[in-house]
Amino acid sequence: xxxxxxxxxxxSQFGDKIKTVKIETKEAAVKKNKFSIVWLRxxxxxxxxxxxxxxxxxxxxHLSVVSGNDLGDEIELxxxxxxxxxxxxxxxxxxxxxxxxxxxxxxxxxxxxxxGALITEREKQEMLGVEVENIPxxxxxxxxxxxxxNVYPWRKDEKxxxxxxxxxxxxxx
Amino acid sequence: MKITKSFERALxxxxxxxxxxxxxxxxxxxxxTPRHDVERFGIRLVGTPRHADVxxxxxPVTKQMEEPLKRIYAQTPDxxxxxxxxxxxxxxxxxxxxxxxxxxxxxxxxxxxxxxxVPGCPPRPEAIIHGVMKAWMVLESLEGKKL
Amino acid sequence: MxxxxxIGPVHPALKEPVLFEFELNxxxxxxxxxxxxxxxxxxxxxxxxxxPVQILYLAERICGICSVSHPFAFSMAVxxxxxxxxxxxxxxxxxxxxxxxxxxxxxxxxxxxxxxxGFDTVLYLTWRVREKVLDIIEYLTGNRINKAxxxxxxxxxxxxxxxxxxxxxxxxxxKGLFNKLVKIFLHDKTIKMRTEHVxxxxxxxALKTCAVGPTTRASGVPKDxxxxxxxxxxxxxxxxxxxxxxxxxxxxxxxxxxxxxRLFEVKQSIQIIEQCIENMPGGEIVSEPKIPKLLAxxxxxxxxxxxxxxxPRGEVFHYVKLDGKEAPYTxxxxxxxxxxxxxxxxxxxxxxxxxxxxxxxxxxxxxSCTNRVSVIKGRNKYTLTKEELHxxxxxxxxxxxxxxL
Numbered sequence: 001x002x003x004x005x006x007x008x009x010x011x012s013q014f015g016d017k018i019k020t021v022k023i024e025t026k027e028a029a030v031k032k033n034k035f036s037i038v039w040l041r042x043x044x045x046x047x048x049x050x051x052x053x054x055x056x057x058x059x060x061x062h063l064s065v066v067s068g069n070d071l072g073d074e075i076e077l078x079x080x081x082x083x084x085x086x087x088x089x090x091x092x093x094x095x096x097x098x099x100x101x102x103x104x105x106x107x108x109x110x111x112x113x114x115x116g117a118l119i120t121e122r123e124k125q126e127m128l129g130v131e132v133e134n135i136p137x138x139x140x141x142x143x144x145x146x147x148x149x150n151v152y153p154w155r156k157d158e159k160x161x162x163x164x165x166x167x168x169x170x171x172x173x
Numbered sequence: 174m175k176i177t178k179s180f181e182r183a184l185x186x187x188x189x190x191x192x193x194x195x196x197x198x199x200x201x202x203x204x205x206t207p208r209h210d211v212e213r214f215g216i217r218l219v220g221t222p223r224h225a226d227v228x229x230x231x232x233p234v235t236k237q238m239e240e241p242l243k244r245i246y247a248q249t250p251d252x253x254x255x256x257x258x259x260x261x262x263x264x265x266x267x268x269x270x271x272x273x274x275x276x277x278x279x280x281x282x283x284x285x286x287x288x289x290x291v292p293g294c295p296p297r298p299e300a301i302i303h304g305v306m307k308a309w310m311v312l313e314s315l316e317g318k319k320l
Numbered sequence: 321m322x323x324x325x326x327i328g329p330v331h332p333a334l335k336e337p338v339l340f341e342f343e344l345n346x347x348x349x350x351x352x353x354x355x356x357x358x359x360x361x362x363x364x365x366x367x368x369x370x371x372p373v374q375i376l377y378l379a380e381r382i383c384g385i386c387s388v389s390h391p392f393a394f395s396m397a398v399x400x401x402x403x404x405x406x407x408x409x410x411x412x413x414x415x416x417x418x419x420x421x422x423x424x425x426x427x428x429x430x431x432x433x434x435x436x437x438g439f440d441t442v443l444y445l446t447w448r449v450r451e452k453v454l455d456i457i458e459y460l461t462g463n464r465i466n467k468a469x470x471x472x473x474x475x476x477x478x479x480x481x482x483x484x485x486x487x488x489x490x491x492x493x494x495k496g497l498f499n500k501l502v503k504i505f506l507h508d509k510t511i512k513m514r515t516e517h518v519x520x521x522x523x524x525x526a527l528k529t530c531a532v533g534p535t536t537r538a539s540g541v542p543k544d545x546x547x548x549x550x551x552x553x554x555x556x557x558x559x560x561x562x563x564x565x566x567x568x569x570x571x572x573x574x575x576x577x578x579x580x581x582r583l584f585e586v587k588q589s590i591q592i593i594e595q596c597i598e599n600m601p602g603g604e605i606v607s608e609p610k611i612p613k614l615l616a617x618x619x620x621x622x623x624x625x626x627x628x629x630x631x632p633r634g635e636v637f638h639y640v641k642l643d644g645k646e647a648p649y650t651x652x653x654x655x656x657x658x659x660x661x662x663x664x665x666x667x668x669x670x671x672x673x674x675x676x677x678x679x680x681x682x683x684x685x686x687x688s689c690t691n692r693v694s695v696i697k698g699r700n701k702y703t704l705t706k707e708e709l710h711x712x713x714x715x716x717x718x719x720x721x722x723x724x725l
Contacts, residue, residue, distance in 0.1 A: 026400075028555040029411050030601060035550040037626065060527040062543065064628070064637045064659075067652035080626065080637065084548070086541070089555065091548035093626060116530030116662055119356075142357040144236050144273070153272065153365045154650075161365065165272045169233065169265030192359040196384025196465045199428070206447040237358045267381050271362040295384065295465050 001057060001084065003036045003092055010040060013053055017046045033089060041097045044107065050096060051079075051110050058083045061094075066120045068128045070156045074099045075128055077107065100130060109135045127154045183215030184309060187225035187249070191242050191278075193232025196295040197259035201229060204298040211302055222249045227308065233261040233268050234275045246282055254308050255288045258301060263290050287312075322350065325673070340676075347672045352665050367651040372398055372472060372618050372640075373611060375651065380466050383655060385428065388421045389631035390638070390653065391470040396551065397640040398472050398648075400625025402618055409603045410474035411553040412596050417461070417469055418629070419589040419596075423494065424453045425632035426582045429684050430505065433579070436677040437514050438714035442504060449497060456490045459483065472614060474606030484597060491590050498587055505579055506567070514717055515575040519667045519679035522573060531663040532656050533634025534581045535683045537563050539573035545630040557595055562588060575682040582684075619646055631656055633684050657685050674716040 001009075003023050010018060022039040042050055054061050061081045069076040079096045100107055109132045110117050121132045122141040129152040132138070140147070152159050190198055204211045205218060219225055222245045234242060246255075255278075260266035262278040275281060279288055289311075291304035325342040339355040363382060367375050379390040392414060399406060427450040434442035454464045460479060461467040469475050479487075505511060521531070526539040536543055544561035546554045564571040564580045571577045608614045624641040634656025641650040660683050667679055 024400075028550045029553045030408050030599075031556045033550040033555040035555075063530050064635065065639075065652065065654040067639045067650065069641060069650050078639065080639065082549075085543050086548065086561075088547055088558070088560075089550050091545075093549070093628075095626070114530065115528045116659065119658065119661060140357075141355075142360045144357065144360075153362065154368075161272050166270055167272070167274055167276060168270045169274060169277055170269050192361060194381045194384045196381070196387070199384060200465065203447065206444055206451075208448060208451050232359075233361065235359060235361065237360075267378050268361050268363075268366070271366060273360050273362050294381070297464070 001092075003038050006038060006057065006083070006092065006094065007040075009057065010050065010053060014042070014046050014050065017043050019043070035089070036092060038092060038094045039097065040095065041099075044098055044100055047096075047098050048108050048110065048113075051113055054081060054083065054094065054096075055113055061114070063114050063117055063120070066117070066124055068124055068130070068154060070128070070154060071099070072157075074101050075105060075130060076100075077124065077130065105130045106133055107131075108133050111136055126152070128152055129155065129159065183217065184227055184305070185217050185219045185225050186227050186229055186305075187219055187222045187245075188229045189231070189242060189245055191230060191232040191238040191262075192235040192274075193259065193261055197231040197261075200295045200298050201231070201258065201301060204301050209298045209302065211305075216305060225249050226253060227305070228253065228255045229258055230255060230262055230278055231258050233265055233271075234278060234281050236273050236275055239275045239281055242278075242281055246286070252312075253287075254312060255282065255286050256291060256304055256308055257288060258291045258296060258304070260292050260294045263292060266294060342668075342673075342676075344673070347674075349668055349671055349673070349676075352668050354661055354664060356661070364651055364653060367653075368647055368649075371615060371646050372648060373615060375648070376470060376472070377468070379653065380468065382653060384465055385425055386421065386631045386633060386636070386655075387466050388417050388470070389629050389636045390655075392418060392552075393627040393629040393636045393638040394640070394651075394653070395470050395472045396627030396629070397625045397638040398618070398627075398642070400627060401623040401640050401642050402621035402625075403623070404473050404607055404617070406474055406552075407604045407607060408553075408601045409478075410605045410607075412600045413475045413479055413605065414470070415553040415557075416479065416593055416596050417457075417467065417475075419593050420453060420457055420460075422589045422632045423586055424450055424457070425684075426586050427453070429582060429632075429681075430501070430579075433678065433681055434505075436681045437511065438717040446501075452490050452493055456487060459486060471606055472618070473608050474604070476606070478605050479600075487593070487597065491593060494586070494590055498583075501583055501586075505583060506576075510717060511579075512576065514678065515579065515682075517572065517574055518671065518675055519575045519682055520573050521663055521667050525666045526573070526663065529662040529666075530659050531634075532659050533631075533684075534578055534585070535634070535660050535663060537561055538571070538577035538581045540564075540571070543635075545628050545635050549628060551628065553596065556599070557592060559588070559592065575678060578682050615646075618642065620644060633657060634660065657683070660685075672716075 007021055019041040023036055025034055025036045027034055061083050062085055064080040067078045076097055076099045081094045082091050083094060084090045084092055098107065107130060109121055118137065119141065121135055124130050125132055125138065126140050126143050150159060151161060153161055188201060228249060257263060257278050261268060264277055268274060289304055289308040291301055293300055323344055325344055341353040342349050343351040363378060366378065376391050376394065379394045380387045382390050427446055431443040431446035457467065458464050460483060461469045461477060469477055521539045523540045526536040526541050532543065540563055542561040542563055546559040547561045562581050562584050564577040566584055567580045621642045622644050627638045629636045636656060637654040639652040640648050643649040671679060
């Protein structure tokens with residue numbers, strides 16, 4: 001499928017719940033082959049249906065990782081999928097971006113559709129303070145067990161790392 | 174810590190990784206391979222700290238590895254020396270400030286530990302052998318004296 | 321009778337060594353639990369306080385073995401976000417450095433895998449062979465491990481005409497050695513006994529857990545970023561993903577298949593480097609040679625971008641968001657073993673304890689750093705160290721050889 005066909009499929013199913021769509025096309029090296037990247041920004045309520053639509057396009061889409069941005073009043077989660085792998089020069093990265101407000105930071109889990117999402121969802125819980133509903137295993141993964149609660153390393157507001165926790169290794173005492 | 178004559182013959186080394194990027198670890202194993210071949214001097218990598226004379230420590234110490242490092246140091250029998258390989262363990266290197274690191278190695282080990290530093294990121298195998306030799310020569314010269 | 325066996329921090333393939341907890345039924349493993357976090361240094365948090373050129377030096381030291389892959393993906397993400405064009409000659413030089421690193425990493429892995437089975441001589445011989453690649457890397461860039469050859473917008477050093485004959489000599493050396501490596505690893509009866517039908521990952525499990533790299537290619541899924549996604553000079557070179565049917569018709573996704581995939585990838589890398597040297601275009605090597613000017617361009621840039629690269633262990637993924645300040649707003653770096661950790665669970669269920677080192681090492685995490693192994697049997701608690709676990713693995717080899725097991 002071409003990027004335009006993928007975007008058309010999403011738009012025809014969800015209409016105006018999709019906030020913005022962007023397709024970037026670039027060229028590479030001497031022979032100037034083209035590659036494209038699709039960015040979709042959607043509402044939280046159609047998130048699980050959007051991922052189901054992606055599994056209709058290809059049965060097992062590849063989830064690379066989930067990144068997060070702290071935007072002041074909301075937290076934006078970006079799910080980086082790719083489809084059409086396995087064929088020469090045909091893979092298309094599809095990035096689905098969902099915003100959750102900080103007053104209600106919940107998002108449904110997709111571990112039943114894509115079991116490989118477990119580690120990256122656990123990481124978002126401890127790094128950004130997002131609560132993932134129905135996650136099969138919600139323990140901490142990278143941060144030590146005695147790390148204080150309510151401190152989230154990637155946040156830029158008052159819940160980020162306070163100055164008292166930073167250790168400067170080069171200081172001479 | 175009294176230095177004994179056993180250090181004249183061979184030096185048995187135990188390697189501890191407290192959270193490093195593995196660059197120094199592969200240069201340490203490279204020192205054993207046939208090009209540099211440090212086993213001809215009697216230096217050997219052992220699998221448990223109870224057999225070791227010298228500890229080779231790499232990496233900045235993370236919070237999760239602080240307790241195991243102290244325990245390994247306590248389990249190594251006297252007389253012992255410590256060699257810190259790589260800039261991470263000396264002053265932090267590239268990781269000069271962080272929320273999960275507990276500080277350079279000399280702040281984690283007890284104050285009377287005898288430490289030799291080998292800087293570099295990562296140091297070449299020749300530099301590591303040079304550091305081990307220096308530690309060995311100093312330990313020999315302290316033979317018999319009380320530290 | 322069931323008991324739990326924790327195996328302390330092992331294999332920092334990425335940022336962390338790993339703590340396993342096995343539930344055992346006799347000698348067979350019933351269930352596995354994996355705990356990460358021992359090498360968490362707070363790198364992405366540190367990236368929010370430095371400018372992009374300083375982050376390049378930090379990204380190199382995420383892992384010492386694939387120290388070209390992380391700067392490659394990071395500079396691609398920043399160039400994507402800020403709209404910087406890379407000259408063509410720089411793309412070809414980047415690909416040559418990435419393929420040299422792939423050769424060094426796969427030969428390193430072959431030695432470590434042989435050590436886990438019990439063939440220490442093969443470890444010493446393969447690492448001696450690897451010194452030639454490290455010599456070439458030092459000749460071209462100045463250092464063996466942390467090469468510092470990437471810059472945002474190109475590379476920092478050029479490959480001149482006088483340096484090419486030495487590179488060709490090293491490639492001929494490896495071409496002559498390939499058949500010997502195949503004979504040692506693939507025709508040997510003991511290696512076949514230890515690695516066939518051990519640590520099987522089925523095609524469906526590989527797709528569901530989103531595994532990457534040779535781990536998933538050995539199960540029959542042809543996922544390879546160099547083949548699928550046109551980036552850098554790979555778009556010109558027509559690279560094909562290598563699956564085990566290049567060597568044997570029926571394959572099962574076990575440890576033997578992963579050895580096949582990695583050895584044939586070394587041969588493919590040699591061919592790619594030769595193609596790059598033949599077709600290298602002329603021109604400049606970096607789009608903006610003065611660093612203060614480059615930092616000023618990046619300070620004003622706004623946008624977000626992704627960068628993907630095929631490291632020796634799998635796909636490396638970086639995401640960068642720039643918003644007009646000196647440090648990036650967000651940086652996410654994901655190393656390939658992050659995705660392969662979940663693939664360990666179906667691979668290890670049903671295996672024996674003595675097979676744990678070779679199965680865990682077959683997905684190529686970095687060097688083991690086992691702390692302690694505690695076995696709790698009823699009321700008695702005794703500890704096994706990494707060396708004793710390794711000894712169990714070696715004794716199994718000797719036993720199989722003598723026909724006892």
